[in-house]
Amino acid sequence: MTIGLTHYLVVAAVLFAAGLFTMMTKRNAIGILIGVELVLNSANVNLVAFDRYLGPGRLDGQITALFVIVLAAAEAALAVGICINVYKNLSTVDVDTATRLQG
């Protein structure tokens, strides 16, 4: 069996679903961040796979993937900052305890 584009797309789709599942089930803010990273990486797998299989001489997808990685790093830094801010206020990063805002 040769590995084709579809296989990569399936792997990406599984990553995407795993990321969404992680975000919905984790209660720790860092756990949710890991879910976001999984979803972002599913996009990267897709981009690089399309790049490889659409034909030679393309770099758009790989460059896009690089930028998505940079964005993921920026978001991770911000997430940690926001988590520290919450920890100072609530002494925990469990999102279930953050219930002041409910209308």
Added chain:
Amino acid sequence: MIWNDWLVALAPEWILLVGACLSLAVGVTRVSKWASPIALATVVAALIVAIRLDVPRNGDVLPGLWLTSLTFYVRWITLGLGSLIVLVNWHQPAANERGEYMSMILFSLLGVLLTASANDLVVLFLAIELVSIPTYVLVALSREDARASEAAVKYFFLGALSAAILAYGISFLYGAAGTTTIHRLVGDTVQSTLRTNGAIGVPMLIGLILVFAGLSFKVAAVPFHAYAADVYEGAASPVTGMLGFVPKLAGFVALCKILTALDWNLPSEVNWMLWIVAAATMTVGNVLALLQKNVKRMLAYSSIAHTGYMLIAVLVGPVAGQGPMRDGVAALLFYIVVYGAMNLGAFALLACFKTNGRDVETLDDLGGLARRAPASALALAICIFSLMGFPPTAGFLGKLYIFSSAFSLQPNHPMHGPLIALAIIGVANTVIGAAYYLRIVAAVYMGGETDTATPVGGRPVRWGLALCSLPLLVLFAWPTGLTTQVRTATTILHHSIRTGSRRVAAAIDSVRTAPTDVAPATVSQAAATYEHHANP
């Protein structure tokens, strides 16, 4: 293009970038209170440069960036309302955080400017994130309150998820189109690259739905609206005023760009998806707003409802004709600037007063404000009547343009009947909306006196309030200035939909919907047309 021209054509963006860095640098020194004047000077300077800038429009494609008439319009309204945002936020941050705070506002505005000129999916994605990421920081910085940091967590994680979904969707668009460029100039005609052969395949459809899902978070549309009420309540009022306008503008501009790349001719599945989202967004926003006692939550749901009205205009698109009465995109561009001003004005008033040392938030807090501060109360009343869509305010014109654009579609348009139904739902929603908007005005003018409301914030925020509310009346009396601008801004869309691919797509769609007995002749005609355009 040589780098010198880049510098000139992107002058407003450069000014914002330099101003943002400067304000960040000032923030760590002992003169950090100068950050607010620096931010205002930067935005005003960028606005003047953007207005005076004389570079060819629609003429040339820069790699990844393309300056169209739409770009110029979005620059003006972003920087114009951006200066009001800086005024309203003037005194909000603690003195030692003012540098970071102001630079975040400037970076967010820079993101909108780049979204408007993006001509590449990567640039579009990064520009939208440049709009969003500073707003997460602003929500967390806005006040010393556990609710603010909780709002920041909710806003950040849902925002990060929407960014990830957007990236995943963009990867499919790239896979289907084979390029990340949105438009390409071939000779004199603009060619959209997302739809090169008329039809839309499955990967493109998946990509489109994911991209719309990602963007509907930015514009706070159902089903990604749930964060709005919590974030609006948790963040300080001046930041909330900004959150209602800046990400929404970026989201709608991005939506228009993606739809233009498809020649505004969507498969019926996507059309119906947008229809349902628009109807649900209006209804959910207005009905939930009725149940609120907290004015900030009420205005949050009202901002969701306004997204619904704007989605009607997106669904109409520029196909019915030019000018805001018939062109949905022009109506959207008119509405969003009016919405930005009236929404910011309403939150600016909340930022003007404190009661018992906390921010003014509930209807009771506003009780009898008209007797204590008649000028501010009048400004609030103008903004609220405008949000309601009541003459003599610009909000009335905005709603009129959106609904009339829906009614002016040709009867042979595939969504002709459904869009008229949608416009009627919109009108019904406007009536529901009046109920809760009137409660705010009634509390201010007829509610019991609260002795505790004390003015805070000083002059800048009051100037911001005045400059948000007065133009709403002026614009109602003389809308021509803005309507001419929106008409110019959408010319590029009318150019691009007049190219061949739209006719091909229309022919193919008509075949798809034609009854079988007349189909053979039409199919062969459509096939001939398709062949002609695909391989000229």
